[in-house]
Amino acid sequence: MKYTPRDISHQTFPTRLRGLDRVAVQTFLEDVAHELEDLLRRQAELEARVEQLSAELAEKKEQEEEIRRVFVAAERVSHDMKENAIRESELLIAQATTQAQDVQREQERRTAELERTHQERLSALETAYRTRHTDLERQQHELTLKREQEHAQRVAHLEKQFSDQYLELTSRLNAARQEYSQFLNGYRALVNSFAELSSRHLLPEPTKLPQQVAQPVPEPTRPVNVIDQSFQ
Template sequence: MSQTPTEQAPTHSSLTPLDIGHRQFPGRPGGYDRAGVRAFLGQVADQVEALLRERQDLRARLADLERELDERRQAEDEIRRAVVAAERIGHDLRENATRQCELMIEQAQSRREVLDRDAEARMAELEAQHQVRMQELEAAFRGRFADLERDHHQLTLERDRAHAERTVYLDRAFNERHADLTARLSVVRAEYTQFVSQYRALMQSFTELSARHLPAGDDLSLPGAGAALPLDAPTRVEEQQFV
């Protein structure tokens, strides 16, 4: 069904939800239901409004994405420039490091030569000092050794003299003690001989009296009767006491 020019939509390019919601349609016999058309237009207006809102959100999102893309592109450009600069700096650093290493090697070689010369001079000086010190120590050792030999000889003489004096003293003391003990031993032996003689005489008398007065067959002999005492018993006792 065609519309009259007064019933056609406005000629502007886009419609807003408000235009759709307030759109008026003229009445006509046998036409559409105004309430249904109004409800439908309200739904259309709501959907259009939602679509417009979504489109606005999408545009905002697109703007954000485009801005983020631009930022990332700028970051990539900066990173690329930084990488190029880093490569250039690395190349420069390698060249500088190479030159620095060569310079350090040259300086180290020069320093080593100087140190070698100083070490050789110091070694010669120390060797000379060592020789002088060795000579001094050798002279001191010889002097000290001579002193020690003299002291040792003196101590040996004193020890021999003291040993000789001690030997003479011990020999004299031993001889005196031996003479004293020999005299005492002679006295003891004489007393022991006299005692043995008296004991034997007593035993002889006792035996005769027993045989004379006791009946035949009885033996009342004293313990040890008839047993001879060794004459050298006191001698062994005295020798054991004075060993």
């Protein structure tokens, strides 16, 4: 036999991503090992029974030989008892032969029955294994689809959150830019109005003293706006 119950119960398999349930596979292998052990035990019992029947058959054959020896002795003892002894021996031989045939037929019948039962059990185990394997594959496929759906829903939710936040920030940025543009336009208009007023009201030139050197008048500097720098 290629595998023993111990080999089946201690059989290991390589693991892969999204593989089968190892506990379910190990439980199934232990059940198969128990079933195989029971079948081996029953086979051993049947073999012992066959040996017993063979011993009985050999014993019957020895009895047959004893009967033949008795027949020979009876033939030598008395010629008159020859025919009766012959008939008796033939009857015993017929009975022994009938019993041997009956035992042989019973043995063949029981052997065929055990073989049929063994095949049916193996077929049932194979069917159960295929059914269980199919169920496990279906469950694995369902779990995979469920995980993919949950992942797709999560990604869609995150994308929606990102899109909403991006739109909100973009809207706030556009509003800030518009506000800054309005402020900058107002500031420029105010500077232009100051420049226009200063051009209309020129100050008189100061009288130069002999020892005083004329100093250049510095041009008015434009105030630096923090908001303007941040959007340059």
